[in-house]
């Protein structure tokens with residue numbers, strides 16, 4: 001299956017959604033590589049990953065349920081600020 005060319009915003013949105021899966025090793029090797037390739041090209045997402053990692057350091061680990069909606073929202077807002085939105 002061939003995916004249509006996605007706008008950068010959509011790719012970033014997907015990267016954000018993949019961060020926790022990536023950190024927990026749930027992505028396939030191929031997805032992880034694509035994710036890493038995006039991070040190298042995108043400062044906003046790289047910084048977002050840094051923030052999530054910092055959160056994990058504080059909490060010990062992040063399970064989907066541990067990441068409270070407010071935390072998630074806060075990170076997303078932080079992320080938007082980095083992107084200047």
Ligand SMILES: [Zn+2]
Nearest residue numbers: 012015042045
């Ligand atoms: Zn991005």
